[in-house]
Amino acid sequence: MIISSDDQGNNFQFTSSSYNSWRPRKNNNAGLIAFLRTEGGSTHLYTANPDGSNPFKVTTVAVAGFNNYEMDFAWSTNGKELIYSNFNKLYRIxxxxxxxxxxYTTPDGSLISECxxxxxxxxxxxxxxxxxxxxxxxxxxDINxxxxxxxxSGTAGASGGLNFSVDGQLLLFTRDMSGYLDGSGNYRQxxxxxxxxxxxxxxxxxxxAESEKVLGTNDLDPRFSPNxxxxxFMNTSNDNISQRNIMVIDLSSTLTDMTRATLFSNGEMPDYE
Structure with missing residues (x-):
C-alpha cells in the first residue's frame, strides 16, 4: 500500500490495500505517479493520477530480478517514457x-536491479x-x-539507491560499509x-558520516530534492524489524558537517518532487 499527500499536506491512501504496491515515483510533467504492483505472481509497472484514480498497467514484460522489493525504475524528464529492467535487460516503454x-543487456549476464x-x-x-x-x-x-x-565495483555487501542530480554531475548511491553477505535470504544490511x-x-x-548517522542503523533509498x-531518505535500525523513518539531510556547499532531521515516522521509499 502506498500513502501520498495532497497540496495541503494531508495524507491519504494512494493505492488499494487489496494489492501489494510499492516504489512510488511521481512525474510532474506527466501528472502521474508510477509504482510497482504484484499481479498474478508477477511485478508490473503501473501509473495513476496523483489522487490514486485511474490506475493503468503499463508493462506486459514484467519487472523482474533477484528481489522484487529491491527493484527500481525511472521516468524520462518529459514524462513520456519509463525505463525498467527484467533480469539482465533494460527496457524503455x-x-x-x-x-x-x-x-541495454549486461555483457556478463548480471541482473539489473536499479536504474x-x-x-x-x-x-x-x-x-x-x-x-x-x-x-x-x-x-x-550513455543512451546507446x-x-x-x-x-x-569489487566491494562486498549490498548497494543501491541511485539518483542523479538535476545537472547530471552528481549521483547518489548507498553501500553497506560492513560488507555483510546475508545467507538467510533476507538481504539484511x-x-x-x-x-x-x-x-x-x-x-x-x-x-x-558527515551527517552523523546513528550507529546500528541504515540509510537507504536516498533522493535529491528538486533544488x-x-x-x-529512509533510516532504520539494521535489525530489519524496527520502525522506518523518513529523514532529510541539508547539504552544505563543501559536503561536510551536515545536519539531519526526521520528516515522517513509519514510512519508506520516499519520492521528492
Whole structure:
C-alpha cells in the first residue's frame, strides 16, 4: 500500500490495500505517479493520477530480478517514457504501454536491479548484482549502452539507491560499509551509508558520516530534492524489524558537517518532487 499527500499536506491512501504496491515515483510533467504492483505472481509497472484514480498497467514484460522489493525504475524528464529492467535487460516503454524497446543487456549476464535516467536524457545509471543481490556494480552508460563511468565495483555487501542530480554531475548511491553477505535470504544490511559520486571529478563523499548517522542503523533509498539542496531518505535500525523513518539531510556547499532531521515516522521509499 502506498500513502501520498495532497497540496495541503494531508495524507491519504494512494493505492488499494487489496494489492501489494510499492516504489512510488511521481512525474510532474506527466501528472502521474508510477509504482510497482504484484499481479498474478508477477511485478508490473503501473501509473495513476496523483489522487490514486485511474490506475493503468503499463508493462506486459514484467519487472523482474533477484528481489522484487529491491527493484527500481525511472521516468524520462518529459514524462513520456519509463525505463525498467527484467533480469539482465533494460527496457524503455511509453507511459501508455506502447513502444517497448530494449535499451541495454549486461555483457556478463548480471541482473539489473536499479536504474536512474539523467534529467537531460543523455545517460543512465545502473546497479547490477548476482542472483543473491551481491557482487554489485554501479556504473553509468550513455543512451546507446556505452559505459561512461564505473562508480562502484569489487566491494562486498549490498548497494543501491541511485539518483542523479538535476545537472547530471552528481549521483547518489548507498553501500553497506560492513560488507555483510546475508545467507538467510533476507538481504539484511548492517551499516548502509549514503554517498555522492561526482561524475566530473570522480570524488566520493560519505554523506551519512558527515551527517552523523546513528550507529546500528541504515540509510537507504536516498533522493535529491528538486533544488539539490537536500537529500530525503529512509533510516532504520539494521535489525530489519524496527520502525522506518523518513529523514532529510541539508547539504552544505563543501559536503561536510551536515545536519539531519526526521520528516515522517513509519514510512519508506520516499519520492521528492
Amino acid at each position: 511509453n507511459k501508455d504501454g506502447s513502444g517497448l524497446s530494449l535499451v 536512474d535516467w539523467s534529467y537531460d536524457g543523455s545517460k543512465i545509471a545502473l546497479k547490477t548484482n548476482d542472483y543473491n543481490g551481491y557482487n554489485t556494480k554501479i556504473y553509468v552508460i 549502452g556505452a559505459v561512461l563511468k564505473t562508480v562502484l 548492517l551499516d548502509s551509508h549514503i554517498f555522492i559520486y561526482n561524475l566530473v571529478t570522480d570524488a566520493v563523499s560519505d554523506i551519512s 539539490n539542496a537536500q537529500i530525503i
